[in-house]
Amino acid sequence: MEQNQLVYIVCGEASGDLHAANLVAAWKKTNPQLQFKGWGGDRLAEQGVTIEQHISAMSFMGFLEVLLNIRTINSQFKQLKQSLLSQKPDVLVLVDYPGFNLRMAKWAHEHGIKVLYYISPTVWAWKQNRVYTIQKYVTKLYCILPFEPEFYDRFGIDVAYFGHPLKDEIERYQATHNTTSTFSKPVLALLPGSRPQELKKKLPLMLAAAAQFQESHQIAVACAATISLDVYQTYCKGYDVHLSTGHTYDLLSIADLALVTSGTATLETALFHVPQVVCYKGSAISIWLAKKLVKIQYISLVNLILQQNAVSELIQEDCTVANMHTELQKLLPGKPQRQAQLTKYADLQALLQESGVSERVANSMNTYLPS
DSSP states (O other), X not given: OOTTOEEEEEEOSHHHHHHXXXXXXXXXXXXXXXXXXXXXXXXXXXXXXXEEEEGGGTOOOHHHHHHXXXXXXXXXXXXXXXXXXXXXXXXXXEESOHHHHHHHHHHHHHTXXXXXXXXXXXXXXXXXXXXXXHHHHOSEEEEOSTTHHHHHHTTTOOEEEOOOHHXXXXXXXXXXXXXXXOOSSOEEEEEOOSSHHHXXXXXXXXXHHHGGGTTTSEEEEEEOTTSOHHHHHHXXXXXXXXXXXXXXXXXXXXXXEEEEESSHHHHHHHHTTOOEEXXXXXXXXXXXXXXXXXXXXXXXXXXXXXXXXXXXXXXXXXXXXXXXXXXXXXXXXTOHHHHHHHHHHHHHHHHTOOSOHHHHHHHHHHTTSOO
């Protein structure tokens, strides 16, 4: 193997940064001479990756936000093209972030750069025509959901599924932490999301619903480190709540119940065996477009992976204080729905395969480097 081979990684969000960092850590063990550069966040930087653009300048959510920031996105795309042309990486690893990364896959392929894609775009849910971009321009696609390979096989795409990397991340946490609750009551955790627009739409509703359980439960909010604590304190004024910044796993490890914004957090909550109610409330135009375009029955990763309604989903007009309260009551100790949900969590664990996902992906990607 030649020295100083360059792997260039592009991710645009915190979850992608996490999984990319674990991939790099595993890859270095089998190929320590590799050089890594890319666009990412603090997790990648901690693994010694030279960060040329931080994700804090890249994370745009929803149709409207992307539209309003299109000039910035186009400028970033041009910047990345120039960087790739000047550095000529041996392989380009694109991590999730499909709106940006699929455009980059096409451009990179046309300029002779080998493209590996980690964490498949959800083309099975919407924008299915994107599958043809993957088919034409991606050398190897790595999925993290068990039902995805069957979908991509229909299009003749070279696809692999080695399990979900989040399972490894949580097992690593549990092996190194022995968290014990310091609260006198069971914990009701609120996971309102990590973006300001998510907080604005959902946290007030979550707090109002949770307040009805404050005699029996300690209410605790998982706060994103990227948002000022002052913002959370403003929303929580008048409520008896504990604010936990940047320690979501610590909170989930002691939680008895949870209200969770749809997304990766729903899977994390399930892997910590915490009964949950999933909430989603977006802008009217985003929801209208989603209903026209999205082709899936569920929004939570738990239900998508299990292909059944294992956890309650309160979406848009159903995302109300009254409904949150009702669904949480069903999950109190002794209720049959609570045990049923925990049983489904065990089924979920089995579908996500064994530990060592990052290592298996790294070993596969290593074979695409020039010999």
